[in-house]
Amino acid sequence: xxxxxxxxxxxEGADVELAGWIHRVRDLGKIxxxxxRDRSGLxxxxxxxxxxxxxxxxxxxxxxxxxxxxxxxxxxxxxxSIELIAPAEPGIPIQVNADPDSxxxxxxxxxxxxxLRNPKALGAFRVQATILEAFATTLRSQGFTEVKxxxxxxxxxxxxxxLFEVDYFGQRAYLAQxxxxxxxxxxxxxxxxxxxxxxxxRAEKHDTPRHLNExxxxxxxxxxxxxxxxxxxxxxxxxxxxxxxxxxxxxxxxSAWGARVPTPEEVAKAPVVGHDEAIEIAxxxxxxxxxxxxxxxxxxxxxxxxxxxxxxxxxxNEFPRKHRPFYAYPKGRSTMSFDCIFRGLEVTTGGxxxxxxxxxxxxxxxxxxxxxxYAAYASIFKYGCPPHGGFxxxxxRLTQKIMGFQNVRQAxxxxxxxxxxxx
Amino acid sequence: xxxxxxxxxxxEGADVELAGWIHRVRDLGKIxxxxxRDRSGLxxxxxxxxxxxxxxxxxxxxxxxxxxxxxxxxxxxxxxSIELIAPAEPGIPIQVNADPDSxxxxxxxxxxxxxLRNPKALGAFRVQATILEAFATTLRSQGFTEVKxxxxxxxxxxxxxxLFEVDYFGQRAYLAQxxxxxxxxxxxxxxxxxxxxxxxxRAEKHDTPRHLNExxxxxxxxxxxxxxxxxxxxxxxxxxxxxxxxxxxxxxxxSAWGARVPTPEEVAKAPVVGHDEAIEIAxxxxxxxxxxxxxxxxxxxxxxxxxxxxxxxxxxNEFPRKHRPFYAYPKGRSTMSFDCIFRGLEVTTGGxxxxxxxxxxxxxxxxxxxxxxYAAYASIFKYGCPPHGGFxxxxxRLTQKIMGFQNVRQAxxxxxxxxxxxx
Numbered sequence: 001x002x003x004x005x006x007x008x009x010x011x012e013g014a015d016v017e018l019a020g021w022i023h024r025v026r027d028l029g030k031i032x033x034x035x036x037r038d039r040s041g042l043x044x045x046x047x048x049x050x051x052x053x054x055x056x057x058x059x060x061x062x063x064x065x066x067x068x069x070x071x072x073x074x075x076x077x078x079x080x081s082i083e084l085i086a087p088a089e090p091g092i093p094i095q096v097n098a099d100p101d102s103x104x105x106x107x108x109x110x111x112x113x114x115x116l117r118n119p120k121a122l123g124a125f126r127v128q129a130t131i132l133e134a135f136a137t138t139l140r141s142q143g144f145t146e147v148k149x150x151x152x153x154x155x156x157x158x159x160x161x162x163l164f165e166v167d168y169f170g171q172r173a174y175l176a177q178x179x180x181x182x183x184x185x186x187x188x189x190x191x192x193x194x195x196x197x198x199x200x201x202r203a204e205k206h207d208t209p210r211h212l213n214e215x216x217x218x219x220x221x222x223x224x225x226x227x228x229x230x231x232x233x234x235x236x237x238x239x240x241x242x243x244x245x246x247x248x249x250x251x252x253x254x255s256a257w258g259a260r261v262p263t264p265e266e267v268a269k270a271p272v273v274g275h276d277e278a279i280e281i282a283x284x285x286x287x288x289x290x291x292x293x294x295x296x297x298x299x300x301x302x303x304x305x306x307x308x309x310x311x312x313x314x315x316x317n318e319f320p321r322k323h324r325p326f327y328a329y330p331k332g333r334s335t336m337s338f339d340c341i342f343r344g345l346e347v348t349t350g351g352x353x354x355x356x357x358x359x360x361x362x363x364x365x366x367x368x369x370x371x372x373x374y375a376a377y378a379s380i381f382k383y384g385c386p387p388h389g390g391f392x393x394x395x396x397r398l399t400q401k402i403m404g405f406q407n408v409r410q411a412x413x414x415x416x417x418x419x420x421x422x423x
Numbered sequence: 424x425x426x427x428x429x430x431x432x433x434x435e436g437a438d439v440e441l442a443g444w445i446h447r448v449r450d451l452g453k454i455x456x457x458x459x460r461d462r463s464g465l466x467x468x469x470x471x472x473x474x475x476x477x478x479x480x481x482x483x484x485x486x487x488x489x490x491x492x493x494x495x496x497x498x499x500x501x502x503x504s505i506e507l508i509a510p511a512e513p514g515i516p517i518q519v520n521a522d523p524d525s526x527x528x529x530x531x532x533x534x535x536x537x538x539l540r541n542p543k544a545l546g547a548f549r550v551q552a553t554i555l556e557a558f559a560t561t562l563r564s565q566g567f568t569e570v571k572x573x574x575x576x577x578x579x580x581x582x583x584x585x586l587f588e589v590d591y592f593g594q595r596a597y598l599a600q601x602x603x604x605x606x607x608x609x610x611x612x613x614x615x616x617x618x619x620x621x622x623x624x625r626a627e628k629h630d631t632p633r634h635l636n637e638x639x640x641x642x643x644x645x646x647x648x649x650x651x652x653x654x655x656x657x658x659x660x661x662x663x664x665x666x667x668x669x670x671x672x673x674x675x676x677x678s679a680w681g682a683r684v685p686t687p688e689e690v691a692k693a694p695v696v697g698h699d700e701a702i703e704i705a706x707x708x709x710x711x712x713x714x715x716x717x718x719x720x721x722x723x724x725x726x727x728x729x730x731x732x733x734x735x736x737x738x739x740n741e742f743p744r745k746h747r748p749f750y751a752y753p754k755g756r757s758t759m760s761f762d763c764i765f766r767g768l769e770v771t772t773g774g775x776x777x778x779x780x781x782x783x784x785x786x787x788x789x790x791x792x793x794x795x796x797y798a799a800y801a802s803i804f805k806y807g808c809p810p811h812g813g814f815x816x817x818x819x820r821l822t823q824k825i826m827g828f829q830n831v832r833q834a835x836x837x838x839x840x841x842x843x844x845x846x
Contacts, residue, residue, distance in 0.1 A: 019647060021613065021807055038615065039568075039613060057807045058807045058808065058809045085809060085810070086809055087807065089805045089806060113611070116609070116613075122612055125568070125614075132571075133559070133569065136556070136559070143462065145462075146552045146556065147836060148555075151637070152587075152624075164589055166587055166598065167587065167588045167589075168587065185535075186539075189536070190443075190461070190462060190540055190542065191549075199622065201575075214574070355509055357512065376535075379537060383515045383537060384479040385481065386442070386508055413570060413573075414572055414573040415573075421577045423604075
């Protein structure tokens with residue numbers, strides 16, 4: 001029976017077997033320290049001689065567990081045998097046990113299969129897994145049902161630009177920009193509260209630290225809301241749960257990067273600021289003259305909120321109609337919509353949607369759309385749809401901001417951008 | 424505060440408010456019975472007069488909850504007011520409250536946004552949500568980490584055929600057939616045990632009741648296994664958990680379709696039969712002369728297993744090399760691979776993978792592949808990769824077989840096939 005590195009303290013004096021990768025070797029001649037890496041962490045192995053294997057080879061070690069205050073974790077394995085399971089060839093292109101910051105982002109991504117072996121780099125994706133779990137668990141506890149909808153669509157939800165085209169048996173199809181229409185259909189199907197975790201695609205030629213052309217969207221939609229304020233309250237609960245889960249399960253991963261998550265109190269204190277007011281505050285704060293929510297405004301409003309309200313989360317609501325899609329529920333000249341900005345970056349967009357068929361027809365007209373092109377979508381509302389709304393969280397952006405990464409690509413296992421399609 | 428239909432019995436005599444869709448109306452003149460549908464189920468509302476609204480309109484009803492043995496669920500609401508929240512236009516193209524079997528599959532899929540409103544039809548997707556949750560929960564409890572990998576790739580994992588082509592900024596990309604390479608990379612990254620729930624694409628021109636061109640793949644991969652037998656044991660545990668969850672949470676959805684899930688005992692009794700023997704048994708059983716695992720063989724081997732072993736699940740292992748991809752771990756002329764066949768349909772393919780670099784190079788050569796074309800993939804094994812393997816469960820096929828559907832399209836919210844790209 002294999003023992004994990006993290007379990008050594010429970011095995012005092014017992015004959016145990018570890019298995020994993022050779023992370024580091026310190027050969028002192030008469031004695032050799034081998035640091036072994038497995039899914040639980042690192043373990044120090046003490047052997048008479050260095051193993052005849054290069055770093056990154058996979059070995060099985062048998063021996064006795066014993067306490068040693070100078071060993072990492074306070075325990076080590078006194079080896080009686082070391083067996084080579086899978087050798088690593090010499091000449092590995094990157095040094096796995098070095099700090100990931102010693103690699104350029106380009107090199108790290110070019111060698112992604114190997115650079116992810118570094119425990120600090122990999123840690124971001126353990127955090128990401130916690131986010132995925134906490135998102136789903138929290139929503140299920142609120143009566144939400146998980147759905148899986150198609151990512152191959154005949155038309156885009158946000159209009160024709162920014163779509164990747166797919167050759168679908170000679171027909172033209174597109175990769176879905178969001179599950180928006182499907183989420184709404186599933187609310188109206190009677191599920192009322194749905195969430196979907198799935199890929200989303202934007203064929204935009206951005207080349208910035210904040211954009212990916214493929215990302216994982218944490219989507220939800222629910223019925224019987226009054227306005228976007230209900231959604232903001234739900235997102236507060238969701239973020240509190242996610243941050244609490246990350247804080248309690250991923251303290252090692254966070255501390256490796258000097259990262260921290262907001263407390264529930266900080267989430268509760270996050271202000272809700274109207275679109276126009278947010279721009280005013282940001283202009284005052286940064287001495288700029290912005291007329292819409294730019295990346296600079298996002299950074300400035302968060303700096304203001306952190307200083308004045310003690311929270312690095314800000315909800316901006318009441319976006320003007322012209323900045324929102326045709327399905328946004330109007331409120332005078334603005335809409336019942338919001339963004340959530342976290343540490344200077346928009347991580348969520350959402351809002352109440354139009355659920356009244358007559359209002360939808362007006363919106364089609366106002367936006368120069370033909371109802372006939374959206375007949376299936378319109379049928380959702382033509383035949384009885386309750387007031388509803390929802391939002392989507394960008395998984396990679398949320399991970400990026402939790403970890404404190406400069407670039408969203410660091411928070412994607414295999415990022416896709418204009419220039420990168422591999423590995 | 425809104426009360427759900429299912430909560431009526433807890434509200435005896437209280438003033439409550441229900442909200443939902445008008446599912447059915449029985450107007451007796453002096454008294455009118457309205458069946459209201461919400462996410463929890465159906466509730467009988469008793470009113471003085473029929474509501475001035477068509478079926479499928481969304482209403483809010485206030486009144487008192489009272490026991491009535493003749494009402495569905497034994498409780499009803501004596502209405503004091505009915506408010507119209509969202510009217511449905513007359514002339515809805517399908518009858519939502521009729522048995523879904525009264526609609527052809529084509530019509531049901533053409534009108535998917537409306538046909539899903541039928542509680543029996545929608546029930547399959549409540550079951551699907553339970554499968555998704557149980558899959559993830561069971562694996563997390565076994566130390567698995569969830570990952571999200573790209574579905575836009577530069578080359579296929581299973582060779583060049585059957586790939587959908589994407590125009591990626593003028594470059595040629597493909598929709599991933601499976602996360603196979605990424606799963607293996609993540610095992611070798613040190614996570615050791617990973618799972619992914621994501622879409623998979625096959626551009627095959629099948630037009631059968633068992634094929635979809637886009638499906639949701641429940642994928643997993645784990646290190647330090649000996650052979651496919653370890654994977655089969657894991658799948659037994661997984662299926663037991665999934666079936667148990669469905670059985671306990673979805674009894675209403677199952678009984679609407681006359682469906683049942685196998686018991687843990689039946690899962691335990693599922694035989695493991697070698698590929699050649701399985702074909703022999705099936706030929707004997709069905710009087711056929713098959714030389715490979717055809718759909719007929721799958722049905723016959725399950726019929727045999729159900730009669731002889733008391734289980735409608737069969738694991739078939741030891742597939743010949745020629746029927747498995749280049750990465751299958753060889754065992755003489757066969758491979759350490761398996762399929763799981765459930766009620767006559769393959770729902771899982773898996774196996775141990777080649778983890779030794781020299782063996783992989785031989786396999787490249789044997790299959791006429793150039794290592795240079797797979798350099799990133801090969802680097803996983805060149806630099807130390809433990810023995811490992813995994814499998815993938817088709818979510819829609821599993822749902823189909825649990826529900827007893829004739830066609831896998833019934834188990835996909837928005838199926839994609841050669842002729843269908845909408846809604």
